Amino acid sequence: MDTYILLLTLFGMAAFGMAxxxxxxxxxxxxxxxxxxxxxxxxxxxxxxKLPKPDPIQNNELAMRLSEMVVLVSLMGSGIKIDRPFSFKNWASPLKLILIAMTLSIGGAAVLGYYFLGFSLAAAVLIGAVLAPTDPVLASDVQVGPPKNDGRKSxxxxxxxxxxxxxxxxxxxFTWLAIVLxxxxxxxxxxxxxxxxxxxVFKIVVGFIIGYTLG
Structure with missing residues (x-):
């Protein structure tokens, strides 16, 4: 079977199976x-x-593009579930998690990696940046349901x-900070x-403005 046809078939079955x-x-x-x-x-x-080699070193470009696609789709899936209008008061809880808890988690992981595990400073910061975010796919079971679904709202x-x-x-x-270091x-x-x-500062502010403007 042609590899392209096989990949299309598998993607179609995966999408169909989500039902x-x-x-x-x-x-x-x-x-x-x-x-x-x-x-x-x-x-x-x-x-x-028949399938592409799953080794990201051999297929660097493919691995990067697939990773980007998965992240975008996962984040979009999380975003479209939210139907609460934005305001700093309404969104106080997630903003506290992002601005306080997550930055402390990144810093804590970096300190552990640097002082206790013997990583370089750049590697320790990268570990913190990678481990701190919540996976939107694995956390989907405890997230809100679709808009207007009051059964899974809290x-x-x-x-x-x-x-x-x-x-x-x-x-x-912070990933970029690790690269700079x-x-x-x-x-x-x-x-x-x-x-x-x-x-x-610049990218976060611009991202916030674009997201707020587009709704």
Missing amino acids: WMPSLTKHTGISYSIIYVGIGMLLYLVFPD ETRFTLTAEAGLNDGMAFP AMQASGKEMSLLNWFGYHL
């Missing part, structure tokens, strides 16, 4: 993301030569859903002031 996943996860208690990971492992056992569910959609935007600046360690001139002004 049954809520019922399946309800009865089994297993997140649909875990189920799809298991199916993916089986597919690579059955079609090892402050806790709303907070987790909103935090899952916002945390990647907060983690990216790594480049400084290798002898290249990189400005922490530029990171603070552009990657942290």
